[in-house]
Amino acid sequence: MRQFNATVAINRAIAPDWMHMAFEWPSDLPAPKPGQFFTALPPVVELRAGTILRRPFAFAGFEEAQIEKDSSMLSRPAYAHSIYQVRGPGTRALASMQPGSSLDIIAPLGNAFPYPERGERAIIAGGGIGIGPMLFLAEQLGAGTYASSAILVLGFRSALLIPFSGSFSAAGLPSWKKLLEKAFFSTDDGSAGTPGTVRDALEALWLQASDLKGSGTKNLAQKKWHLYGCGPGPMLASLAQFAAQNHMHAHFSAEQWMACGVGACHGCVLPAASGGFLRVCADGPVFDARTINWEANVQ
Amino acid sequence: MKNPEQEQSKKNEILAGPPPSVLNLGYDLNLSVRIGSLIMPNPVGVASGTFGYGEEYDELVHIDALGALYTKAVTLEPREGNPPPRLVETPMGLINSIGLANPGVEKFLREKLPSLRTRLCPIIVNVAGSTEDDYIQVIERIEAHLASTDSGRPGIDGYEINVSCPNVQKGGMSFGIDPRLVERLTHSLRQKTSRPLIIKLSPNVTDIAEIARAAEAGGADAISCINTVVGMVIDTEKKKPAIAMGTGGLSGPAIRPIGVAATYKVGKAVRIPVIGLGGITNASDAIQYLLAGALAVQVGTALFSDPRAPLKVLDGIIEWMKRHSVHSVSDIRFMLR
Ligand SMILES: Cc1cc2nc3c(=O)[nH]c(=O)nc-3n(C[C@H](O)[C@H](O)[C@H](O)COP(=O)(O)OP(=O)(O)OC[C@H]3O[C@@H](n4cnc5c(N)ncnc54)[C@H](O)[C@@H]3O)c2cc1C
Numbered sequence: 119m120r121q122f123n124a125t126v127a128i129n130r131a132i133a134p135d136w137m138h139m140a141f142e143w144p145s146d147l148p149a150p151k152p153g154q155f156f157t158a159l160p161p162v163v164e165l166r167a168g169t170i171l172r173r174p175f176a177f178a179g180f181e182e183a184q185i186e187k188d189s190s191m192l193s194r195p196a197y198a199h200s201i202y203q204v205r206g207p208g209t210r211a212l213a214s215m216q217p218g219s220s221l222d223i224i225a226p227l228g229n230a231f232p233y234p235e236r237g238e239r240a241i242i243a244g245g246g247i248g249i250g251p252m253l254f255l256a257e258q259l260g261a262g263t264y265a266s267s268a269i270l271v272l273g274f275r276s277a278l279l280i281p282f283s284g285s286f287s288a289a290g291l292p293s294w295k296k297l298l299e300k301a302f303f304s305t306d307d308g309s310a311g312t313p314g315t316v317r318d319a320l321e322a323l324w325l326q327a328s329d330l331k332g333s334g335t336k337n338l339a340q341k342k343w344h345l346y347g348c349g350p351g352p353m354l355a356s357l358a359q360f361a362a363q364n365h366m367h368a369h370f371s372a373e374q375w376m377a378c379g380v381g382a383c384h385g386c387v388l389p390a391a392s393g394g395f396l397r398v399c400a401d402g403p404v405f406d407a408r409t410i411n412w413e414a415n416v417q
Numbered sequence: 418m419k420n421p422e423q424e425q426s427k428k429n430e431i432l433a434g435p436p437p438s439v440l441n442l443g444y445d446l447n448l449s450v451r452i453g454s455l456i457m458p459n460p461v462g463v464a465s466g467t468f469g470y471g472e473e474y475d476e477l478v479h480i481d482a483l484g485a486l487y488t489k490a491v492t493l494e495p496r497e498g499n500p501p502p503r504l505v506e507t508p509m510g511l512i513n514s515i516g517l518a519n520p521g522v523e524k525f526l527r528e529k530l531p532s533l534r535t536r537l538c539p540i541i542v543n544v545a546g547s548t549e550d551d552y553i554q555v556i557e558r559i560e561a562h563l564a565s566t567d568s569g570r571p572g573i574d575g576y577e578i579n580v581s582c583p584n585v586q587k588g589g590m591s592f593g594i595d596p597r598l599v600e601r602l603t604h605s606l607r608q609k610t611s612r613p614l615i616i617k618l619s620p621n622v623t624d625i626a627e628i629a630r631a632a633e634a635g636g637a638d639a640i641s642c643i644n645t646v647v648g649m650v651i652d653t654e655k656k657k658p659a660i661a662m663g664t665g666g667l668s669g670p671a672i673r674p675i676g677v678a679a680t681y682k683v684g685k686a687v688r689i690p691v692i693g694l695g696g697i698t699n700a701s702d703a704i705q706y707l708l709a710g711a712l713a714v715q716v717g718t719a720l721f722s723d724p725r726a727p728l729k730v731l732d733g734i735i736e737w738m739k740r741h742s743v744h745s746v747s748d749i750r751f752m753l754r
């Protein structure tokens with residue numbers, strides 16, 4: 119982990135109130151892994167809001183530096199990518215930053231998603247702005263169609279809010295758009311994919327998988343599912359239930375208010391299933407779904 | 418002309434380790450401050466509860482260059498802490514209700530002390546309890562441990578006593594609001610250790626000077642002021658408090674004027690040194706505390722926005738001392754016009 123001033127390379131809208139930010143990554147710092155996050159100190163543009171804390175965001179992608187063949191000079195720096203929703207003063211300040219400006223970053227922080235075990239199929243579920251780290255994971259695991267190993271399932275309130283669509287189609291990383299082309303969707307209003315929640319979309323896929331069991335084709339059922347999730351508290355509570363009922367491995371990335379972001383203040387805890395508390399920033403943000411009392415956290 | 422080598426070794430001595438930017442003092446400054454028998458190499462420490470036991474900040478902060486590290490509270494038994502949410506941000510402030518989550522004194526000695534021993538900066542252990550006996554037992558246990566382990570750095574250079582905790586024997590009222598209790602507690606702890614004993618006061622009292630005098634009468638070596646100010650935020654949509662415990666402790670720039678005033682009052686009331694804290698973000702904030710009567714300062718919540726804040730504050734104090742031709746940091750407390 120390191121604190122550094124990063125140059126913002128990209129900061130543009132990808133959906134209503136959603137932004138894609140990319141910043142330069144120090145060449146000698148280990149690359150972030152899916153699940154890990156960074157904290158940024160929003161520039162002081164709204165004095166009246168009086169915010170003082172850094173803001174945590176998950177990595178949504180990473181591009182390695184490109185090195186000149188003969189001179190071993192950097193021809194292009196490495197870039198870290200994130201997707202964020204404009205919600206309050208901190209994210210409003212971030213959204214106002216121009217490419218070329220400098221942002222105070224601490225990264226990489228927290229743990230990462232574990233790889234699926236042999237014979238497991240990764241089912242990667244993202245809800246709302248929680249899709250950022252899931253796109254990163256899906257890219258690393260090579261998510262695609264049925265025949266490939268990993269499957270991406272994304273939930274939105276409405277089709278209009280799916281990023282990179284309509285007037286936003288020019289924005290975002292090409293790899294994200296490829297992933298979205300192959301993803302399954304759910305929408306609360308039924309305007310795209312399965313009507314309902316991410317859980318509903320997963321239930322539908324699961325049913326389909328069970329129907330096809332034993333048919334011999336390369337289908338969903340041939341492998342055990344390993345569920346990965348990131349999204350709002352109620353979604354994770356529901357997915358934890360789904361995973362438990364169907365006896366599958368599950369790892370979720372959690373959120374909580376943070377102060378230090380490095381494990382020192384014990385401010386960012388969630389209730390542990392075995393009693394006591396776990397720090398999201400230092401014990402997580404990725405947890406085996408069985409270790410957190412998700413229900414208690416929703417109340 | 419000064420001998421550069423001598424100069425260099427003196428600076429290293431002052432800073433107890435090779436610090437970052439402060440090396441080029443180029444000026445004869447005395448940054449050290451004395452708290453009881455302890456000499457801190459400079460006046461800027463990190464506040465209890467905001468810096469853990471140091472390990473978490475290893476990769477971000479040059480810890481050896483700090484004036485002192487005040488640990489997270491240590492209690493007799495392990496404490497899980499309060500249910501979440503434990504934090505909420507307020508205008509220029511932060512409300513927390515961590516609930517003194519800590520591993521307890523035994524695990525502290527076993528698991529945290531070894532790394533504290535490797536630090537070159539003074540280590541002050543923050544102690545909390547719900548009864549007078551809790552505090553006494555924590556200090557007895559630590560002293561016994563230090564006596565039984567041989568030579569080398571003890572890893573503990575003093576105690577800071579958090580008297581803002583609710584006192585279970587007095588119906589949950591804080592120790593820190595009753596001068597007689599503070600004097601008695603300080604007196605009892607004084608019998609148990611010769612290491613510097615710092616009493617950390619709560620601002621949530623009618624007359625903080627009276628409590629400070631009680632701590633001095635009990636034999637304290639210094640006063641830290643202030644701890645957090647009781648505060649509350651209500652979520653108007655959910656119609657419930659923003660943090661699970663309802664009320665919590667407000668820290669950060671929002672409380673700085675309260676802390677400076679408390680330091681000013683306490684400084685006038687006692688002869689022992691005052692360590693000022695509450696909302697210090699930059700050097701000018703820290704110098705306000707020093708001018709108000711503090712001998713040293715601590716930086717807490719500002720670490721959360723910038724882990725480099727304490728050493729930036731130190732750099733800024735040095736720069737200010739040069740500009741105002743002040744040679745010793747301990748003189749600043751007498752300079753208020
Ligand atoms: C590990 C982690 C990873 C995250 N990754 C992303 C990401 O990739 N993209 C993204 O858009 N957001 C992410 N967030 C959430 C993001 O940090 C907050 O949305 C942001 O801090 C809001 O700041 P603000 O000043 O704009 O709004 P504020 O006014 O501070 O908050 C707006 C609203 O958001 C809620 N909120 C704020 N912070 C949190 C939090 N930490 N947890 C839950 N609710 C919160 C509050 O209820 C508040 O009403 C992540 C949070 C964590 C802890």
Ligand SMILES: Cc1cc2nc3c(=O)[nH]c(=O)nc-3n(C[C@H](O)[C@H](O)[C@H](O)COP(=O)(O)O)c2cc1C
Nearest residue numbers: 464465466490513579643644668669695696717718
């Ligand atoms: C998250 C957090 C945890 C704290 N824990 C302790 C503690 O364990 N013991 C203590 O004496 N003070 C504790 N404090 C109070 C601080 O040490 C300090 O007195 C207060 O925050 C004011 O300083 P600041 O505004 O610089 O943070 C804590 C403060 C915060 C923000």
Ligand code: FES
Nearest residue numbers: 377379384386399
């Ligand atoms: S935010 Fe401080 S411990 Fe997680």
